[in-house]
Amino acid sequence: MSSRAEILALLRENARYSAEDMARQTDLDPAEVEDVIAELEADGVIAGYQAIIDYRELEDERVRALVELNVTLDRETSYADIAERLAKFPEVEGLRLVSGDYDFDMEVEGDSMSEVSRFISEKVAPVPEITQTVTHYVMESYKERGIVFGDGDDDDRLSVSP
Amino acid sequence: MQVSDRVDGVPPSGIRRFFELAEEMDDLISLGVGEPDFSAPWSARDAAIASLERGETSYTANRGKRELREAIADHQAEKYGLGYDPDDEIIVTTGASEGLDLAMRALVDPGDTVAVAQPSYISYVPGVMFAGGEPLPVPTRAEDEFKLTREVLEDAGAQEADALVYCYPNNPTGATMTGDELEAVAAFCREHDLIVLADEIYAALTYEHDHTSIATLPGMRERTVVFNGFSKAYAMTGLRLGYAMGPAKAIGAMNRVHQYTMLSAPTTAQHAALDALENCDDDVADMREQYDRRRNFVLSRFSEMGIDCFEAAGAFYAFPECPTDDAQAFAEDLIQEKKVAVVPGDVFGAGGSGHLRVSYATGLDDLKTALNRIEAFMD
Numbered sequence: 115m116s117s118r119a120e121i122l123a124l125l126r127e128n129a130r131y132s133a134e135d136m137a138r139q140t141d142l143d144p145a146e147v148e149d150v151i152a153e154l155e156a157d158g159v160i161a162g163y164q165a166i167i168d169y170r171e172l173e174d175e176r177v178r179a180l181v182e183l184n185v186t187l188d189r190e191t192s193y194a195d196i197a198e199r200l201a202k203f204p205e206v207e208g209l210r211l212v213s214g215d216y217d218f219d220m221e222v223e224g225d226s227m228s229e230v231s232r233f234i235s236e237k238v239a240p241v242p243e244i245t246q247t248v249t250h251y252v253m254e255s256y257k258e259r260g261i262v263f264g265d266g267d268d269d270d271r272l273s274v275s276p
Numbered sequence: 277m278q279v280s281d282r283v284d285g286v287p288p289s290g291i292r293r294f295f296e297l298a299e300e301m302d303d304l305i306s307l308g309v310g311e312p313d314f315s316a317p318w319s320a321r322d323a324a325i326a327s328l329e330r331g332e333t334s335y336t337a338n339r340g341k342r343e344l345r346e347a348i349a350d351h352q353a354e355k356y357g358l359g360y361d362p363d364d365e366i367i368v369t370t371g372a373s374e375g376l377d378l379a380m381r382a383l384v385d386p387g388d389t390v391a392v393a394q395p396s397y398i399s400y401v402p403g404v405m406f407a408g409g410e411p412l413p414v415p416t417r418a419e420d421e422f423k424l425t426r427e428v429l430e431d432a433g434a435q436e437a438d439a440l441v442y443c444y445p446n447n448p449t450g451a452t453m454t455g456d457e458l459e460a461v462a463a464f465c466r467e468h469d470l471i472v473l474a475d476e477i478y479a480a481l482t483y484e485h486d487h488t489s490i491a492t493l494p495g496m497r498e499r500t501v502v503f504n505g506f507s508k509a510y511a512m513t514g515l516r517l518g519y520a521m522g523p524a525k526a527i528g529a530m531n532r533v534h535q536y537t538m539l540s541a542p543t544t545a546q547h548a549a550l551d552a553l554e555n556c557d558d559d560v561a562d563m564r565e566q567y568d569r570r571r572n573f574v575l576s577r578f579s580e581m582g583i584d585c586f587e588a589a590g591a592f593y594a595f596p597e598c599p600t601d602d603a604q605a606f607a608e609d610l611i612q613e614k615k616v617a618v619v620p621g622d623v624f625g626a627g628g629s630g631h632l633r634v635s636y637a638t639g640l641d642d643l644k645t646a647l648n649r650i651e652a653f654m655d
């Protein structure tokens with residue numbers, strides 16, 4: 115594995131590993147780890163770092179919705195143009211062009227259901243190219259980006275074994 | 277009630293004491309575990325569940341499901357270049373443990389000498405004794421990185437032995453052997469006409485070079501039984517499934533014991549195993565990658581602490597030199613004072629004393645904390 119691939123694998127596992135701990139897990143030294151990360155950031159490969167939050171464990175749970183968007187294109191407007199416009203809204207947490215029955219898969223987050231609904235009816239639906247929106251409110255999240263929510267696995271192994 | 281002299285003559289395992297000490301401790305981090313910290317791949321578990329739903333709860337053929345034996349033959353051919361006939365050269369067993377026991381009983385006569393490369397997994401010596409054989413410890417040496425060499429075989433008098441049992445990649449040392457290094461062992465066994473029982477249960481977990489099976493070396497297939505299983509590579513210890521491969525005569529004799537004492541290996545586990553071979557290469561690769569990172573981490577930390585440790589290149593163990601003279605005392609005090617469990621090397625037989633088995637089948641966070649505690653303990 116290249117050192118870039120190695121560092122990416124480590125950061126995907128835990129973006130809070132220290133450079134020292136990453137160095138200990140690879141053949142690199144801490145300075146090299148820092149260099150690789152700086153390079154990945156500069157190249158735009160690493161676009162950011164975020165915590166994965168289980169909102170159920172928080173007092174003020176956020177409301178999330180997955181919104182299917184259908185659009186029609188014309189000569190002047192491309193998917194990218196529509197995406198650019200939508201992505202500017204801070205309410206939009208995720209936006210992907212997908213194959214299948216609809217065009218965009220949009221993730222929206224807000225403090226309440228009415229806030230999210232209002233955002234969709236007032237800001238998204240009126241966009242001229244958007245012909246249809248279907249909103250799915252997230253009722254429960256079980257796994258986000260590879261992390262399963264819950265109590266975690268208890269280690270039920272014998273504490274010492276041959 | 278009276279117990280047999282045969283059983284009475286086998287001392288209880290030295291690992292027991294550490295288990296009991298460790299069990300008493302809250303917040304213990306154990307680096308003393310000899311099994312993966314992962315669960316079996318979901319795909320394999322799912323296949324087992326599906327087989328239960330279909331009601332497949334009967335015995336299988338004595339030697340294991342035909343489909344599974346075929347998959348084992350293909351897998352072993354692809355990974356290690358071994359060629360065994362699923363009809364009469366492969367037997368599916370209840371863990372590699374059963375396979376080893378079958379081989380001892382089927383191939384060792386009372387009074388036969390079985391050379392046991394040590395430090396080793398703790399079941400070989402009792403296995404030989406239960407079969408009425410005489411175990412002959414062959415201590416490997418730290419300066420050889422715990423590899424088996426012609427010299428240590430000769431020093432131990434293994435030329436007089438009838439069989440040799442060993443395990444590489446090794447538990448407890450993490451040592452591996454290359455094809456060239458194994459050839460010296462093979463030559464010795466050919467010269468002195470030894471049967472070889474090769475425990476290759478950690479074959480999938482090597483980090484510096486690919487695993488070579490001694491049975492692929494010239495003149496060795498006819499004198500070797502290879503043991504492997506699903507416990508380590510596929511994190512399936514509790515499903516109890518392994519297999520043995522060897523010449524039809526040896527496997528037939530083992531099956532004679534197996535058909536009377538076991539009938540067949542667990543059916544549900546056989547379904548999981550078949551799926552594991554068909555669908556779980558990526559899971560194995562993932563786990564292997566994580567072990568390798570932890571191995572690097574552990575070896576780096578030992579070197580930072582000034583603890584001497586050779587570059588263990590397989591399984592999920594490092595085998596550092598104990599920083600103090602008495603490894604037993606060190607391990608006991610470490611549990612009691614710092615709540616970290618490791619296993620002193622002498623539990624694993626000759627050649628292990630003065631060392632500690634440190635398992636890295638533990639998540640990185642715990643591993644890191646445990647090593648910090650060891651560092652603090654040494655101050």
Ligand SMILES: Cc1ncc(COP(=O)(O)O)c(C=O)c1O
Pocket residue numbers: 276310311370371372373374397443446447475477504505506507513516517518
């Ligand atoms: C070297 C070695 N051989 C065999 C076994 C037993 O494996 P199984 O679970 O397949 O019986 C172990 C388990 O710790 C082992 O370390």
